[in-house]
Amino acid sequence: MSAIYNFNAGPAILPAPVLERAQHEMRDYQGRGMSILEMSHRSPEYETINAEAAERLKRLLDIGEEYHVLFLQGGASMQFAMLPLNALPPDTSADYILTGAWAEKAYEEALRVGRARAAASTADNSYRSVPSQADLALDPNAAYVHITSNETIQGVQWHAWPDVGDVPLVADMSSDILSRPLETQRFALIYAGAQKNLGPAGVTIVVIHDAFLRRTSPNLPVMLRYVTHVKNRSLYNTPPVFAVYMVNLVLAWIEEQGGLAAIEERNRRKAATLYQVIDASDSFYRGHAAPEHRSLMNVTFRLPDETLEKRFVAEATAQGMVGLAGHRSVGGIRASIYNAMAQEGCDALAAFMTDFMRRNG
Template sequence: MTNRVYNFNAGPSTLPLEVLQQAQEELLNYQGTGMSVMEISHRAKEYEAINAEAEASLKELLNLGDDYRVLFLQGGASTQFTMIPMNFLTPEKTADYILTGAWSEKAQKEAVKFGQVHVAASTQEGNYVRIPEFNEIKLSEAPAYVHLTSNNTIFGTQWQEFPGFGDVPLIADMSSDILSHPFDASKFSLIYAGAQKNLGPSGVTVVIIRQSMIDQAPKSLPSMLRYDIHAKNNSLYNTPPTFSVYMVNLVLRWLKAQGGLTAIGQHNEAKAALIYDAIDQSSGFYTGHAEKNSRSRMNITFRLPSEELEKAFNAEATKQGMIGLKGHRSVGGMRASTYNAMPLAGCQALADFMKDFQRRNG
C-alpha cells in the first residue's frame, strides 16, 4: 500500500486501513450471500444483524444501557439542526445554545425558525479562539434543552470537560470527535454525529438518544422527522444507507480492538502532542489559532508568517504525501485533522516536515 497518503482532510476523512481492506474483501460476496452489502435488502437478516451489532457496539463503547437507543439516519448533522427543535422546542420553553463556532451558529439559526432561542454563551468575539468557561454560561428561565458542539473543526477548539445542567436535557453535536476519548455519555440526552469524520464514510448520521426524549416526539410531525418512529422501527422505517452503516460497524469493531475509548484517547493525545509541540517550539514561526486550554485533539489549526509561506507549505506537504492541510477560509493557514484513524506515523511525518520547513524558511 505504498501509494496511500496521509489524509488530513477535515471530512470526509481517513478511515482505518484494516477496515478498508475488510470491506474490499467482502465487497462482492458478503458472508456467502453472493451479493455485496450494497445489494442486500435492508430487511434481510444479514443486514439486520449489522444494524443491531452497530447499535450494541456504540452503547458498549459509551457505557450506556437500555435507556438509550442508537439510530442510523440520513441528512447529516444539518438535518439534526432542524429535527431537534421540531421535536423538543415547545411554545412555553426556550432552546439554549452555546456558540463556539460555525456549526453551533448554524444549529442555533435553524432553531430560531421553530420557537424561542437563547444564546447561553458565545466566544464569537475574538473569532472563536476558545471554549467558554462554565461560569460564563447563563441559561434562560425555562430551557427546553441546552445545545453545544463538542469540537469545532474550523477553529480547532474542543470542550475538555462537559457542563451539566441538572434536569435540563443536554444535547451535543459530536460529529468531529465522537468516540475519540472517554467521557460520561450519560450526561447527554441526545448526541448526534455525521459519520464522515470519525466513524465511517459519509451518508449516515448517528443519533444516540435517551428513551425519555424519544417519548416526547410530537405525533403531529412528519414521520421521517420523528425520533420515535425511527426508534420503533430500529432505523429501518425507510431504506437506510446500508453500506455506510456496514462501514460504521466495521469501524466500531476496529475501535474495540484498539482498546476502546481509553486507549484511543491516549493515542489521540500522543498524536496531537507531536504537532502542537512543533508549533510551540517554533519560536513564533507557527502560531496556533486556539488558546492552549481549548485546543482540539482532532483539528489542529495554525498560521505561518505569511500567506506566501502557507501556500508553499501546503504545496510541499502535498508533494510529500500529506494532503488536506489547507485551513478553512474563516481562519486561514493550516489545519491538520487527526481523527481516530490517522496513524501516529502520519502526525510524526507532519511534525518532522514542519520542523524542516521552518529550518529552510524561518
C-alpha cells in the same frame, strides 16, 4: 500504492484494516454471492449488521436500554433542524452555547424553527476557547442546552462539560465522538455525522435517552420524528446500508484497539506531537485555539503570511500529506487527526513542519 497521509477534515481517513475487509467483502458478502450494496435492508444479513452496530456503539458509550441508537440520513446539518422540530415546544426556548462555526449553524437553524437563546458565545475572541461556567447565562426552564463538543474549523474542544442543572444537555459530536471516554449519561441526546470518526459520509448517528424521546413532538411529518426511527430500529425506510456496514466495521476496530481509553491515549500523543512543534516555533506557527481548549482532532494554525501558507500546503501535498488547507472561511492550516490517523502520520507532519520552518523562518 504510495503512502498518503490523509489530514482531510471529512470525509476523512478510515482505518486500513476496515478498508481492506470491505474490499474483500465487496463482491461477495459472507458467501451470499452478492455485495452488501445489493442486499435488501430487510435481509437477515443487514438486520444483523444494523443490530451489531447499535450494540457495539452502546458498549463503547457504556449505556443501557434507556438509550436508543439511530442510524439516520441528512448529516448533522439535518439534525440542526430535526432536534428543535422534535424537542423545542412553541411555549419555551432552547439555549445554545456558541463556540465556533458549527455551533452558529445549529443556533441559526433553531431560530428558524422556534425560539432559541445564545446562552454564551466566544465570538468576541474569534472562537479561540469555550466559555467558562461563570460565563453561561442559562435558562433553568429551557427545553435543552445545545453544545458542539469539537469545532473542526476553529480547532477548539470541550474538555469539561458544562453544568446545566436539570435541563437536558444535547451535543453535536460529529468530529470527536468515540475519540475519548464519554460521560454519556450526562447527555439527553448526541448526534454525529459519521464521516470523521465513525465511517463514510451518508449516515448520521443519533443517541437519544428515552426520557427525552418521550418529550418530543408527535405533530411532525413521519420521517422527521425520532419516535418513528426508534420504533422501527432505523429501518422505517431504506437506510444507508453500506455506510452502516462500514460503521459497524469501524466500531469493531475501535474495540480491537482497546476501546475508548486506549483511543484517547493514542489521540493525545498524536496531538501533542504537532502542538509541541507549534509551541517551540517562536511564533512562526501560531495556533488558533487557546492551549487549554485545543482540539485533539483538528490542529489549526497560521504561518507568518498567506503566501507561506500556500507554499506549506503545496510542499506537504507533494510529500504525500494531503488535506492540510484550512477551511475556506478562515484560511490557515488544519491538520485533522481523527482516530484512524496513525502516529506515523503525525510524526511525518511534525518533521515536515520543522524542516519547513528551518527553510522559511
